[in-house]
Amino acid sequence: MAPYTQQKTVVIGAGPVGALAALYAARRGDAVEIYELRDDLRNPSTIPLNFTKSINLALSERGINSMRQAQCPGLLDAVLAETIPMHGRMIHGEEHGKLYEQSQTYDVRGRFIRAIDRAGLNKRLLDELERMPNVTFYFNHKLTGADFNRRIAWFEQRSKPVAGPRPPEIEINFDFMIGADGAHSAVRFHLMKYARMTYQQEYIETLWCEFRIDPSLDGTFRLSPNHLHIWPGQEFMFIAIPSMDSSFTSTLFLPASHFAELDRSPSTLVDFFKDRFPGVVPDLISEADLVKQYSENPHLPLINIKCAPFHYSSSVAILGDAAHAMVPFYGQGMNAGLEDVRVLYDFLDAYRPSPGSMPGGSDGMRERALSEFSKFRTSDAHVINDLALRNYQEMRSDVTSPIYKLRKWIEEKISIHVPLLGWATQYSRISFTNERYSEVERKAQRQGRILIRSMTMLSVGLVSGVSWWAWRWGNNSGTVGRLA
Ligand code: FAD
Incomplete structure (x- = not known):
């Protein structure tokens, strides 16, 4: 692809979304600079995000498609080679003193989501960037300020020894800034001073704590590796996602008040697990290990952020968690963030200045592209934020x-046997297609209304039929009685 111009694109945040955005910009010939608060993730001493050892994610079509569209030969194959297919949920429970497992496939057509290590994916993207001559990394650089009219940004250099009260600061200029600096985005914070941004943030009552289920002694998985395992608990749940080393990364989602109770009386933790998540302790995690992991691993909050617009003028756009941090229950946070990158560049490409256009013309075109992107994407982002919140109830x-x-x-049967109707479950549209989230929600609501109407008509029909037969039978038996 021919370059737009040698415009300078700076990307804030080298997480999965920032790294993919940098790849898209670099492929278009921009001079790309990436500023990241932490050290290089590929350095073993770097403290991981959220202070957790690892975090396993569900990667699905939207994320995969966005990497496919990055036009980096071999990238997607290399990423997918380090994933484990998950064909459905495995629901665990106990009935009449007996443990049971019940598999619920995700998709009647056999499509599946994939378990992936977030750090592994992130490193793969950084490796890809490293190979591009027009990309420069600035690790240990924290964005501290930005002027989006003058296109200047300031960073604290955290790796430099601190002589005075504050670490040294540098000033840079840029043509276009992409803010992919996560839920507590500094870019968004500064953007708010320029754009008339509507902003809403909510911490849900639930916290999460990570556990690891080791491989069995012979090195194999202790549970089916091709499922996302769930121990549903009405008000809370425990889940397990497979990892490439045959372990599982598990997460306990529990109300903060319940965590506080367990913290007050740690001796109840094992009984709580035995009672509510049957088959976990001691079969998958020993009692001692459970207590150790619970006390050592952090209990972290879950945030839901909605804002609009996602841009200002032609100088800045925010993507990923910076624009729409969501609770993890639809497995879409990162997928939606990677999709932001594809959608943003679809707009930037559509408003690409023609060669030889007037100086400054590229700013005007970019401003239109960003404005269209913001309008298009905010409604979709808000929908998936809401669906993610609702899906906690489902899981x-x-x-x-x-x-x-x-x-x-019913929806799966209709989808297979009457394909012309184009029916599909909401889950499969979200996870296995690239339809807009807002469109998926509209279709799911329409299907729901049709189902309710059909059920109502069916029940009215059944009740009328039964009443009619009862009336006939009553009349007949009367007749028979009289005849007799
Ligand atoms: P981040 O990953 O947060 O990266 C932001 C980067 O910006 C970081 O490297 C940070 O150091 C850097 N940064 C921050 N501030 C500054 C600054 N001032 N200057 C410079 N750099 C800065 N998503 C899914 O798609 N599927 C799942 O199954 C899934 N499961 C999840 C489970 C849990 C328990 C959680 C918590 C999240 C889950 N998510 C899932 C969500 C997913 O982790 C996030 O959506 C994704 O990591 C967002 O990527 P990002 O690049 O936008 O932000």
């Missing part, structure tokens, strides 16, 4: 409900 509770299972069964 921790609805998965065991007969009504949930009936709707899933």
Whole structure:
């Protein structure tokens, strides 16, 4: 692809979204600079994000497609080679003193999501960037200020020894800034002073704590590796996602008040697990290990952030968690962030200045592209934020409900046997297609209304039929009685 111009694009944050955005910009010939608060993730001493040892994510079509569109030969194959297919949920429980497992496939057409290590994916993207001559990394650089009219930004250099009260600061200029600096984004904070931004943030009552389920003694997985395992608990849940080393990364999601109770009386932790997550202790994690991991691993909050717009003028756009941090229950946070990159560059490419256009013309075109992007993407981001919140109810509770299972069964049957109707479950549209989130929600609501209407008509029909037969039977038996 021919370069736009040698414009300078600075990317703040070298997480998965920032790294992919930098790749898109670099592929278009921009001079790309990436500023990252922490040290290089590929350096073993770097403290991982959230202070957790690892975090396993569900990678699905939107994330995969965005990497496919990055046009980096071999990148996607290398990423996918380090993933484990998860074909469905495995629901764990206990009935009449017996443990049971129940598999619920994600998709009737056999499509699946993939377990991936976030750090592994991030490193792969950084390696790819390292190979590009027009990309420069600035690790240990914290964005501290930005002037989006003059296109100047300031950074604290954290690796330099601190002589005075503050670390040394540098000033840079740029043509275009991409803020991919996560939920507590500094770019968003400064953007708010320029754009009339609407902003909403909410911490949900639930906290999360990570656990590891080691491989069995012979080095194999202790549970089926091709499922996302769930121990639903109505108000809380425990999940397990497979890792490449045959272990599972598990997460306990529990109300903060319940964490506080367990903290006050740690001796109840093992009984709580035995009672509410049957089959976990001691079969998968020993009692001692459970207590150790619970006390050593942090108990972290979950934030939901909505804002609009995602840009200012032609100088800055925010992507990923910086624009729409969401709770993890639809497995879409990173996927949506990677999709932001693809959608942003679809707009930038559509408003690409023609060769030889007037100086400054590229700013005007970029401003239009960013404005269109913001309008288009904010509604989708808000929808997936809401769906992610609602999906917690589905994962921790609805998965065991007969009504949930009936709707899933009907929608899947219609999708297979009457393909012309174009029916699909909301889950499969979100996870296995690139349809806009807002469109998926609209279709799911329409399907829901049709199902309710059909069920109502069916029940009215059944009740009328039964009443009619009862009336006939009553009349007949009267007749028979009289005849007799
Ligand atoms: P981040 O990963 O937060 O990266 C931001 C980067 O910016 C960091 O490297 C940070 O150091 C840097 N930075 C911050 N401030 C500054 C600054 N001032 N200057 C310079 N650099 C800065 N998503 C999924 O798609 N599927 C899942 O299954 C899934 N599961 C999840 C499970 C849990 C428990 C959690 C918590 C999240 C999950 N997510 C999932 C969400 C996913 O982790 C995030 O959406 C994703 O990491 C966001 O990527 P990002 O690049 O936008 O931000």
